[in-house]
Amino acid sequence: MDIFRIKNIVNALMGFVETKVELYKIQFKEEIAKALSILVLVFMFAMIGMLFILFLSHFISHMLNDAFENDYIGYLIVTGLYLVIGIVTYLLRNQIKDSVMDMMFPDEESESEEEYE
Numbered sequence: 001m002d003i004f005r006i007k008n009i010v011n012a013l014m015g016f017v018e019t020k021v022e023l024y025k026i027q028f029k030e031e032i033a034k035a036l037s038i039l040v041l042v043f044m045f046a047m048i049g050m051l052f053i054l055f056l057s058h059f060i061s062h063m064l065n066d067a068f069e070n071d072y073i074g075y076l077i078v079t080g081l082y083l084v085i086g087i088v089t090y091l092l093r094n095q096i097k098d099s100v101m102d103m104m105f106p107d108e109e110s111e112s113e114e115e116y117e
Contacts, residue, residue, distance in 0.1 A: 057082075
């Protein structure tokens with residue numbers, strides 16, 4: 001009789017473990033689906049933003065060309081503006097990276113600082 005009881009306990013335990021594994025699989029799939037949906041949305045907004053900036057830049061360049069009565073000075077000014085923005089971004093890249101990491105993982109920074117002390 002003890003053998004049957006142990007066998008039942010083992011079967012119940014195996015069923016519990018299999019159920020837990022399936023639950024973790026489902027939770028993992030849900031997290032992946034959420035992450036992918038957020039990634040798709042971010043990509044779409046980035047593309048829309050890039051197109052907006054492209055057409056706005058083109059519009060401003062034409063307006064400056066008309067204002068200066070020249071065919072190229074507006075494009076030169078807008079390009080120079082983007083060059084300055086790029087240089088400033090490059091110089092501040094570490095601060096930008098740190099602030100993005102703080103926004104994404106606010107709790108982990110305090111833990112990593114404690115490890116270095």
